[in-house]
Each structure stands twice: as C-alpha cells, then as structure tokens.
Amino acid sequence: MKLNHIALLILSIFSVIARADNRPNIIVIYTDDQGYGDASCLNPNAKFQTPNLDRLAKEGIAFTNAHCSDTVCTPSRYGLLTGRYSWRTTLKTGVFGAERECLIKDGRMTLASLLRDNGYNTAMVGKWHLGMDFSGDAGKRDWTQPVKDMPLDKGFDYFFGIPASLNYGVLAWFEGRHAKVPPTVYTNKKPNKRHVDYRIMPPYQATPQATKKAIGKPGMEVAPDFIDNQCLTRFTDKAIEWMTTKRDAAKSGKPFFVYLPFTSPHYPVCPLPEFHGMGECGGYGEFVIETDYHVGRILRFLDAEGLDDNTMVVFTSDNGPEKSWQQRIKDFGHHSNGPYRGGKRDIYEGGHRVPFFIRWPAGIKSPGRICDDQICQTDLLATFAQLIDSDLPNDAGEDSQSFATILSTPAADHKRLPLISHSSNGRFAITDGVWKLVMSHRKQKEELYNLSSDPGETTNVLAQHEATATRLRTAITEIVRNGRSTPGAKQSNDTGYWNDLTWMTDDDFR
Structure with missing residues (x-):
C-alpha cells in the first residue's frame, strides 16, 4: 500500500514538472487604433503589406471574429488585462488622462499577476493608459519620488514605457518607478507633415506659458529627451533586452510573459524616415509598415535565441481605426475597418472587430488556420489559466471564457457566451451567434442585425425578429446586473445603476 502511495506521489511530481516545462513563454503585442483591414492577410485590397503579421497568421491562427471589449484605449486595456468588462468599473465613457487613480484596483487579478503567481517572470513595455500616481501637481513635481499605482503594482516585475497616449502629456521614458529623464519642460501638438494629426517633438519650452506663446496652446509636461517617433524602437529594444536577461531562466523552466502595447498607429502618425515612401497609403500606411517591422524584430529574436518553438505570440489591437479611416478610403482606396461599419468609438463592428493572431509552434495544431469562432480579448485570462492548469477564483475574470481548445x-466546437460590446459614449450591444442587438441609448432606438447575412450592419431587422430582440434584451440585463457573464457566484459591479442602461430600470439592475 505504501509503495502504491509513493508511486502515485512520484507520478504526481513528474506530472507537475512536465506541465511546468511545457508552459509557454507568452508575448502579447497590443497595437493602438489598428483596424481589421490594416493587416494585409485580412484585407486583400490593402494598400500596404504586413508580412510579419501575415506570418503570424500563416504559422498560427487568424481569428476573424475577434473583438476588443470596448472601442477606446483605457477600457479596452482594462478588459484585456483583467478579463472583466470595464463598464463594470467607475469608467462608463471615454478614457483616462496620464494621471489618475489606476482603474485596476489593487488585488484584482491581471494577466500579469496570474502568470507571476504561477512562476512566470513578467514585464510590461509600452503604453499603459490605465492611470498612475505622480508625486505633486504639474509644475510642482518631485520626480525623486517613486510613481505609485502603476504596472509594478498590478503583477508586473518590470516596467518601461509611458503613462498614456502622447496627447495627454507627462511624457518621458519611465523605467521602474522613475523617469530616466524627468518631464521638466513643456510642449503641445505641432503640425504633422505626414498625416492629418500632430507631432510631439522638440523644441520644448521651459514653462507652460512659454509653450502657449510659441504655439498658441498651454504646455504639457515632457522630458527634454522625449520624441514621439522613438516609441516603437525604444519599446521593442527594451522588450528584447529584458527577454534576453530571462532567456536562460525560460529555458530552465521559468517562462516569461511580456505585455508590449505599442503606440501605433494611434496619433501622432510619425513613421521613421526609413519607412517614408513605403506602401500606397501615405504616412498611415508607412506607420503600420514600421509597426509590422518591429513585430518581425520580436520574431527574429525568438528564433535566434532558441525560444521560438515554445513562445506564444498574441497580436491584436485595442479598438478599430481612428476617424481618419474615412479619408483613407477617399485618398487611397484603403479600408482600415475592412468590410465592417464604423471605427474607433463606434458600437458597430468596425469599432470592436479587430485583427487577432496567435502563433505558438509547440502548441497550435494545424497552423495556418482561419478561425471564425467568436472570441473577446477578455478571454485571454481564462485561456492562459487553462493553459497553465490554474483555476480562476470567483472574483476574477468575470467576463473571460477560455478558447484554449x-x-x-482544429475541430473544436467553440461556442462563446453572449458578447457585450460597448462604445465610447456608453452605448451597449450584445451578440449571440449571428444576432447582434444594439441597445437603445438615451434617444437612440434599438437596432438588430443578422451578422451572417449582413456583416456590414446595413439593415435593421428588429421589426421582423422581435422575439430574438426580447431574448437578447433579457440576456444582457442578466449579464449586467449579475456582475459577470460567465458561470459562477454573482459579483458586484463597482457602481449602482447608471443612465446608459436605457433599456432597463434601476429596479431591473438590482
């Protein structure tokens, strides 16, 4: 009997060791405002090529029905990292600036904390945009004091990057809790010769008032050595540098996780000079081409260091393309939103259906597949948890459903729970299978679309399918008030009823 127990114990130990040795390194590359049609493998009429994104699809899986959880920066990043819809928090519309209490509360599980607590080294390199706490007020900072309530407090061992989008200021190359060179000078948006937006580049001024005198707008904080077109290069350099330090550990059974949120192709569209003239879509196309180039740098590093086989690379975007997508259609015939309606901020598919590729040579069977099963970026938490054989507690990943199978x-029949989409102005939609119900919102009325026959959402068929609308209306009401869309104990939203829930009452919410 004792021998049997010893044998079982040995088998159990070897099973744990085997699972640990098979755990993949994970890299999540997150672009900013890149539309579904901004990957050439998804858009046969694209006016530029993205060979490295195409490689991810060819050597992995291209998910053609993948969605961000919101249609602007901050809430999408919250959903990606926590597996929970951001509208459950205090943020109901819009985005954060650079300085604010972090939207991810201390103690909430994130991709980083899940993996760190299961033996991973973890790093974030790039744009945060979820709130940070700086010492002092603008103009009266104490940059000798550490930054608080930031990535190092949310599960990451290492951080290099910037606080938010470049138009919000406090721009410097932060590493750990300090800026390498503090943001002690000032600037604001300047004309951009390559696009319709702006640049953040020297010369900078000594005071906000001097900036207003120079360019007509009050200054925002910037470091003397900061320049916008260095973001992609610096972020990729730092990610590779950090992974190099963790290479031997990764080969010895302690894998790494890197979250790499790029600033492109979000404004300012500022491709480096060596990319000028590439593609047939002006500065925007050049910027996406440069982004693709840096993805290629990551892939080449993995290959050169012998990390390629058991590293999962996830590539996706935080929302659909910025409004300039309309001008690109007129000027270049390029559809950044692909065949879908709308773009960034919109509740329609172009606002939240995004490029999504996963490459993992050791773990993906039959690579080169195209998968039309619906998934959401919130699903990464549950997917990673399943891959490393870890259970999620009731108060984590409330809107995360694993798609690991x-x-x-390849023949897996993945049926996602109803997907909730959310626009920047607070409007909701629910998609279940082929049916998408866009909810009433203040003075806007409900709309129902059959995405199978009408993926461009051109024809509202609500009048013909009222029973379907009623079913979906009931489903979204339950998902909102239950604090979760997945099975499990009911959870609390962070607020009570709010006005964007036009289709339901305060009593329905309780």
Whole structure:
C-alpha cells in the first residue's frame, strides 16, 4: 500500500514538472487604433503589406471574429488585462488622462499577476493608459519620488514605457518607478507633415506659458529627451533586452510573459524616415509598415535565441481605426475597418472587430488556420489559466471564457457566451451567434442585425425578429446586473445603476 502511495506521489511530481516545462513563454503585442483591414492577410485590397503579421497568421491562427471589449484605449486595456468588462468599473465613457487613480484596483487579478503567481517572470513595455500616481501637481513635481499605482503594482516585475497616449502629456521614458529623464519642460501638438494629426517633438519650452506663446496652446509636461517617433524602437529594444536577461531562466523552466502595447498607429502618425515612401497609403500606411517591422524584430529574436518553438505570440489591437479611416478610403482606396461599419468609438463592428493572431509552434495544431469562432480579448485570462492548469477564483475574470481548445483541437466546437460590446459614449450591444442587438441609448432606438447575412450592419431587422430582440434584451440585463457573464457566484459591479442602461430600470439592475 505504501509503495502504491509513493508511486502515485512520484507520478504526481513528474506530472507537475512536465506541465511546468511545457508552459509557454507568452508575448502579447497590443497595437493602438489598428483596424481589421490594416493587416494585409485580412484585407486583400490593402494598400500596404504586413508580412510579419501575415506570418503570424500563416504559422498560427487568424481569428476573424475577434473583438476588443470596448472601442477606446483605457477600457479596452482594462478588459484585456483583467478579463472583466470595464463598464463594470467607475469608467462608463471615454478614457483616462496620464494621471489618475489606476482603474485596476489593487488585488484584482491581471494577466500579469496570474502568470507571476504561477512562476512566470513578467514585464510590461509600452503604453499603459490605465492611470498612475505622480508625486505633486504639474509644475510642482518631485520626480525623486517613486510613481505609485502603476504596472509594478498590478503583477508586473518590470516596467518601461509611458503613462498614456502622447496627447495627454507627462511624457518621458519611465523605467521602474522613475523617469530616466524627468518631464521638466513643456510642449503641445505641432503640425504633422505626414498625416492629418500632430507631432510631439522638440523644441520644448521651459514653462507652460512659454509653450502657449510659441504655439498658441498651454504646455504639457515632457522630458527634454522625449520624441514621439522613438516609441516603437525604444519599446521593442527594451522588450528584447529584458527577454534576453530571462532567456536562460525560460529555458530552465521559468517562462516569461511580456505585455508590449505599442503606440501605433494611434496619433501622432510619425513613421521613421526609413519607412517614408513605403506602401500606397501615405504616412498611415508607412506607420503600420514600421509597426509590422518591429513585430518581425520580436520574431527574429525568438528564433535566434532558441525560444521560438515554445513562445506564444498574441497580436491584436485595442479598438478599430481612428476617424481618419474615412479619408483613407477617399485618398487611397484603403479600408482600415475592412468590410465592417464604423471605427474607433463606434458600437458597430468596425469599432470592436479587430485583427487577432496567435502563433505558438509547440502548441497550435494545424497552423495556418482561419478561425471564425467568436472570441473577446477578455478571454485571454481564462485561456492562459487553462493553459497553465490554474483555476480562476470567483472574483476574477468575470467576463473571460477560455478558447484554449481551439489552439490544440482544429475541430473544436467553440461556442462563446453572449458578447457585450460597448462604445465610447456608453452605448451597449450584445451578440449571440449571428444576432447582434444594439441597445437603445438615451434617444437612440434599438437596432438588430443578422451578422451572417449582413456583416456590414446595413439593415435593421428588429421589426421582423422581435422575439430574438426580447431574448437578447433579457440576456444582457442578466449579464449586467449579475456582475459577470460567465458561470459562477454573482459579483458586484463597482457602481449602482447608471443612465446608459436605457433599456432597463434601476429596479431591473438590482
């Protein structure tokens, strides 16, 4: 009897060791305002090529029905990292600036904390945009004091990057809790010769008032050595540098996780000079081409260091393309939103259906697949948890459903729970299978679309399918008030009823 127990114990130990040795390194590359049609493998009429994104699809899986959880920066990043819809928090519309209490509360599980607590080294390199706490007020900072309530407090061992989008200021190359060169001078938006937006580049002024005198707008904080077109290069350099330090550990059973949120192709569109003239879509196309180039740098590093086989690379975007997508259609015939309606901020598919690729040579069966099963970026938490054999507690990943079986089983029948989409102005939609109900919102009325026959959402068929609308209306009401869309104990939203829930009452919410 004792021998049997010893044998079982040995088998159990070897099973744990085997699982640990098979855990993949994970890199999540997150672009900013890149539309579905801004990857050439998804858009046969694209006016520029993205060979490295195409490689991810060819050697992995291209998910053609993948969605961000919101249609602007801050809430999408919250959903990606926590597996929970951001509208459950205090942020109901819009985005954060650079300085604010972090939207991710201390103690909430993130991709980083899940993986760190299961033996991973973790790093974030790039744009945060979820709130940070700086010492002092603008003009009266104490940059000798550490930054608080930031990535190092949310599960990451290492951080290099910037606080938010470049138009919000406090721009410097932060590493750990300090700026390498503090943001002690001032600037604001300047004309951009390559696009319709702006640049953040020297010369800078000594005071906000001097900036207003120089360019007509009050200054925002910037470091003397900061320049916008260095972001992609610096972020990629730092990610590779950090992974190099963790290479031997990764080969010895302690894998790494890197979250790499790029600032492109969000404004300012500022491709480096060596990319000028590439593609047939002006400065925007050049900027996406440069972004693709840096993805290629990551892939080449993995290959050169012998990390390629068991590293999962996830590539996706935080929302659909900025409004300039309309001008690109007129000027270049390029559809950044692909065949879909709308773009960034919109509740329609172009606002939240995004490029999504996963490459993992050791873990994906039958690479080169195209998968039309619906997934959401919130699903990464549950997917990673399943891959490393870790259970999620009731108060984590409330809107996260694993799609891990799709990776290993080409014939997997993955049916996602109803997907909730959310626009920047607070409007909701629910999609279940082929049916999408866009909810009433203040004075806007409900709309119902059959995405199978009408993926461009051109024809509202609500009048013909009222029973379907009623079913979906009931489903979204339950998902909102239950604090979760996945099975499990009911959870609390962070606020009570709010006015964007036009289709339901305060009593329905309780």
